[in-house]
Amino acid sequence: xxxxxxxxxxxxxxxxxxxxxxxxxxxxxxxxxxxxxxxxxxxxxxxxxxxxxxxxxxxxxxxxxxxxxxxxxxxxxxxxxxxxxxxxxxxxxxxxxxxxxxxxxxxxxxxxxxxxxxxxxxxxxxxxxxxxxxxxxxxxxxxxxxxxxxxxxxxxxxxxxxxxxxxxxxxxxxxxxxxxxxxxxxxxxxxxxxxxxxxxxxxxxxxxxxxxxxxxxxxxxxxxxxxxxxxxxxxxxxxxxxxxxxxxxxxxxxxxxxxxxxxxxxxxxxxxxxxxxxxxxxxxxxxxxxxxxxxxxxxxxxxxxxxxxxxxxxxxxxxxxxxxxxxxxxxxxxxxxxxxxxxxxxxxxxxxxxxxxxxxxxxxxxxxxxxxxxxxxxxxxxxxxxxxxxxxxxxxxxxxxxxxxxxxxxxxxxxxxxxxxxxxxxxxxxxxxxxxxxxxxxxxxxxxxxxxxxxxxxxxxxxxxxxxx
Numbered sequence: 510x511x512x513x514x515x516x517x518x519x520x521x522x523x524x525x526x527x528x529x530x531x532x533x534x535x536x537x538x539x540x541x542x543x544x545x546x547x548x549x550x551x552x553x554x555x556x557x558x559x560x561x562x563x564x565x566x567x568x569x570x571x572x573x574x575x576x577x578x579x580x581x582x583x584x585x586x587x588x589x590x591x592x593x594x595x596x597x598x599x600x601x602x603x604x605x606x607x608x609x610x611x612x613x614x615x616x617x618x619x620x621x622x623x624x625x626x627x628x629x630x631x632x633x634x635x636x637x638x639x640x641x642x643x644x645x646x647x648x649x650x651x652x653x654x655x656x657x658x659x660x661x662x663x664x665x666x667x668x669x670x671x672x673x674x675x676x677x678x679x680x681x682x683x684x685x686x687x688x689x690x691x692x693x694x695x696x697x698x699x700x701x702x703x704x705x706x707x708x709x710x711x712x713x714x715x716x717x718x719x720x721x722x723x724x725x726x727x728x729x730x731x732x733x734x735x736x737x738x739x740x741x742x743x744x745x746x747x748x749x750x751x752x753x754x755x756x757x758x759x760x761x762x763x764x765x766x767x768x769x770x771x772x773x774x775x776x777x778x779x780x781x782x783x784x785x786x787x788x789x790x791x792x793x794x795x796x797x798x799x800x801x802x803x804x805x806x807x808x809x810x811x812x813x814x815x816x817x818x819x820x821x822x823x824x825x826x827x828x829x830x831x832x833x834x835x836x837x838x839x840x841x842x843x844x845x846x847x848x849x850x851x852x853x854x855x856x857x858x859x860x861x862x863x864x865x866x867x868x869x870x871x872x873x874x875x876x877x878x879x880x881x882x883x884x885x886x887x888x889x890x891x892x893x894x895x896x897x898x899x900x901x902x903x904x905x906x907x908x909x910x911x912x913x914x915x916x917x918x919x920x921x922x923x924x925x926x927x928x929x930x931x932x933x934x935x936x937x938x939x940x941x942x943x944x945x946x947x948x949x950x951x952x953x954x955x956x957x958x959x960x961x962x963x964x965x966x967x968x969x970x971x972x973x974x975x976x977x978x
Contacts, residue, residue, distance in 0.1 A: 612648075675950060782810065787811065869917060
C-alpha cells in the first residue's frame with residue numbers, strides 16, 4: 510500500500526502536472542507551426558506551377574516612360590491586396606484600383622473608348638464645336654467631361670437631381686453643362702438618359718440654348734452602326750443629304766459642329782473597353798492565378814467585358830455579380846426575373862434604384878448586361894447597411910477611403926468566399942470603382958444615413974467575417 514501511495518504522489522504531483530502541461534503546449538504549438546508551413550508551402554507551389562501565357566513584365570518605372578496627355582493616364586491601374594479581409598478569410602482579395610484613373614473612376618475607360626471609337630468611325634471630329642451628350646448618375650459624366658476637354662469637345666451631362674452634390678460640382682469645374690432632372694423610369698420621356706438622347710437629336714435647333722448658340726436650324730441625323738447612338742450635324746441640309754461629296758465638301762461636312770449621344774448603357778464600346786483593357790490587365794497582373802471575379806453592374810459593361818475575357822483565358826474562373834438593394838439584376842441572374850421586392854408600389858424612396866449605393870444597380874436589361882449573362886455564375890444581394898459598414902471597416906483597418914459601389918463589391922467578395930468555403934489562399938479580384946471623395950454628402954454623411962434609416966455599424970462586417978462557411 511505504501512508503494513502505491515508513493516507512486517501516485519510522484520506521478521500526479523503539481524510539478525509533474527505543470528511539466529506535462531508545458532510539453533502539451535509545446536507539442537501543440539509545434540503542430541500548429543508545421544501545419545501553417547505546409548499550407549504556405551502548397552500555396553506557393555501552386556502559384557509557381559501555373560503556366561504563364563504571356564511574357565512576364567516587372568512592375569517598374571522606366572526613365573523614358575512619359576504618357577501623352579490626360580488620356581495616357583487611363584488604365585493600367587494597380588491591384589491592391591485588401592489586407593484586413595484577406596487575412597481574416599485566409600484568401601487573397603485583390604481590388605483593381607480604378608479610383609486612380611485621372612477622372613477618378615472606372616468610367617474613364619468607357620468614356621475614352623466611346624469617344625475614340627466615334628472618332629475612328631468618323632462620327633466625331635475634335636475642335637469643331639461638337640458636343641457630347643450623356644445621361645448618367647455622375648461618374649461617366651465626369652469621365653466624359655474630362656476627356657472631352659482634353660480632346661476638344663464640349664459636354665452636356667443630364668443627371669438625376671438626387672445624386673451626390675460632389676459629382677455636380679466636379680462636372681461644373683470641368684466646364685460641362687449640367688442639367689438635373691427628377692429621377693424617373695426609363696419609359697418616361699423625361700428620364701435623364703432619354704433627355705440626353707433628345708438633346709443630341711435637337712443639337713443646333715434652339716438659338717437660346719447655351720449648348721449651341723450659333724445655330725438656328727435643327728440638326729440632321731447621321732447614320733450610325735448602332736441604333737442607340739445618336740449623331741447630328743449642323744451642316745446644310747443639301748450637304749448633309751449629298752451622298753456624293755467632293756473632297757472639299759467632305760472636309761466642310763466633317764468640320765461642322767455635331768451633337769453626339771454616347772449612350773453608355775447600350776454602346777458596345779463600353780463592353781470592349783473592359784474586354785480589351787480591364788480583363789487583360791487583371792490576367793497579366795495575377796499571372797493567370799485568379800479563382801473569381803466579382804463586380805457590380807450599372808450599364809453591365811464592366812462585368813460583361815472583364816468576365817468574358819477572363820473566362821476566355823480560364824473557363825473555370827467564377828464570375829459573380831454584386832447587386833445593391835432595389836436593383837433587379839440579382840433576381841435576373843438567380844431566377845430569370847427582372848424584379849426586386851422593394852420595387853413594390855409605395856415602398857420606394859427614389860425612382861430609379863432604391864439604394865444609397867450610386868453607380869451600380871438597374872431595373873432594366875441593357876445590351877451590355879445581356880453580354881454578361883452567359884458568364885455570370887453567381888449573384889449576391891448587398892444591403893445598404895452592409896455597404897456602409899464595409900466602407901467604415903476599410904477606413905478603420907486598411908486606410909482605404911472608398912465609394913459605395915466599391916464597398917458593395919467587397920461585401921459580395923466575403924459572401925462568395927463563405928459560400929464556396931474557401932480558406933486556402935484562393936484569389937478573388939474585384940473592382941474598386943471610385944473613392945469616397947464623391948460621396949461626402951450622402952454615403953459618407955452619417956446624418957443623411959440616419960434620416961434614411963441606414964445604420965453605421967462596422968460590427969456588421971465583423972459578424973459577416975466570423976460566420977461559419
